[in-house]
Amino acid sequence: MKVGKHFSFKGTIKEIRPLGEGLINDTFFVETENNSPNYILQRKNKNIFQNIPAMMENIQKVTIHLKKKIVAQGGDPLREALTITPTIDGKLYYQDSDGEYWAACLFIEDTITYQYADSPLLAAQGGKGIGRFQSMLANMEEPLTDILPGFHNMRYRLQQWDDILQKDPVGRKNLVQQEIEWIESRREEMLSLWTKVESGEIPIRVTHNDTKISNILFDQQGDVLCVIDLDTVLNSMCLNDYGDAIRSYTNAGKEDDLNLDNVYMKMDIFEGYTRGYLSEAIAFLTPSEIDNLAFSAKYITFEQVLRFLMDYIDGDNYYKVNNKTHNLIRTRAQYKLLQSMEENYDEMQAIVNKTIRTLSH
Ligand code: GN1
Ligand code: MG
Numbered sequence: 001m002k003v004g005k006h007f008s009f010k011g012t013i014k015e016i017r018p019l020g021e022g023l024i025n026d027t028f029f030v031e032t033e034n035n036s037p038n039y040i041l042q043r044k045n046k047n048i049f050q051n052i053p054a055m056m057e058n059i060q061k062v063t064i065h066l067k068k069k070i071v072a073q074g075g076d077p078l079r080e081a082l083t084i085t086p087t088i089d090g091k092l093y094y095q096d097s098d099g100e101y102w103a104a105c106l107f108i109e110d111t112i113t114y115q116y117a118d119s120p121l122l123a124a125q126g127g128k129g130i131g132r133f134q135s136m137l138a139n140m141e142e143p144l145t146d147i148l149p150g151f152h153n154m155r156y157r158l159q160q161w162d163d164i165l166q167k168d169p170v171g172r173k174n175l176v177q178q179e180i181e182w183i184e185s186r187r188e189e190m191l192s193l194w195t196k197v198e199s200g201e202i203p204i205r206v207t208h209n210d211t212k213i214s215n216i217l218f219d220q221q222g223d224v225l226c227v228i229d230l231d232t233v234l235n236s237m238c239l240n241d242y243g244d245a246i247r248s249y250t251n252a253g254k255e256d257d258l259n260l261d262n263v264y265m266k267m268d269i270f271e272g273y274t275r276g277y278l279s280e281a282i283a284f285l286t287p288s289e290i291d292n293l294a295f296s297a298k299y300i301t302f303e304q305v306l307r308f309l310m311d312y313i314d315g316d317n318y319y320k321v322n323n324k325t326h327n328l329i330r331t332r333a334q335y336k337l338l339q340s341m342e343e344n345y346d347e348m349q350a351i352v353n354k355t356i357r358t359l360s361h
Contacts, residue, residue, distance in 0.1 A: 004030060004041065006087050006094040007104045011036020024048055024320075025231070029107065038107040039085055043100055044093070048318065049231065052101040054145040056092035059230045060084055061142055062206065069136040079108055080226050111217040111225055117249040120272030122213075122222075127273040129216045129224035130208065130245060131280025134238050137206035138284045144206065144235050151209060151232070152240045154194040157303060158187060161310055170315035176328070179309050182335055186302055193292060193299050197237050201288050205238045212248040239289060242277060243296030247304060247337065249273050250297075256326060257333045265340040270297075271351050278352075282359050290356060294348040298341050305334045 001016040011032035019029040030039040067077035085104040094102045117123040150156025196202045209232035217226040250269045253262030311318045312327035
């Protein structure tokens, strides 16, 4: 791949091969000869990220802040935080002749990643990782550019929803009357959380916005090493990160599971993640944030139902799809998860409260 020569990689490139299965970017592994470091190279999705230069600046600011903290705590800044590899002319990204944006970072060797949190202990480790990540960034004052305006802003999302329903660009609205009702019946309930952000009751912090377990690297001992995939670091409410982690960790099925019997919320995983997350986050969370933790899981899962359904009605312009019902299948599977959360909501609240009591003693 010719693009490799534009980056300041050490050593000689042996091979560049595809890696991973993200829904947004295209990712490649850059293997170098001998003992030179290896790298990750990505073609960033410029339809979704409309300001990639600002995105890379955000990532740079966050990783610089993290590295300072890690060094102060006696850690290894090259393993515990991402390191952007600039281009040969010192830029954070390369734009090719087709207008595509490329960016690279150091590959962190000897790590373990998981696609699923299959035990409460592992979920607790993941929670600790995100709790620590947010905690290290809690006093970062330099603002980030809002590269995804309205990303977890329910007022904005519902506006987008209303617009797409009105346009019905590919005539699919008729096919999803029942699914539309799932959204409409929860409109006020879901807006109520964002209203607390608008009023200032819930603070704005540095947030990751894609906290699934595959975005955490673990070391060989099973401890959290590094949080990766910083494309969506934003100033927003940190409940997004908790809620999205609960959405992805606790799902017994797949995000696009055809068999809805597979999809439900695993409460032992919820308990594990909550315990790990709060062990770090209790140091900075406000009472209002703590009160809304359980709700944030429903909020983010609802938002994901909305986003998949919206993309279906819009004609599949956002998420990569395998076929023309893929977004609808995802919608139904996420909705099943949302229902399971609604059934378990009182117990979720009780677990959060119990965890806080245990940690406060
Ligand atoms: C997207 O591509 P991936 O998996 O990192 C999306 C998330 C969704 C997720 C659903 C920028 O993330 O918000 O929750 O798919 N990222 C963006 O699988 O939209
Ligand atoms: Mg991502």
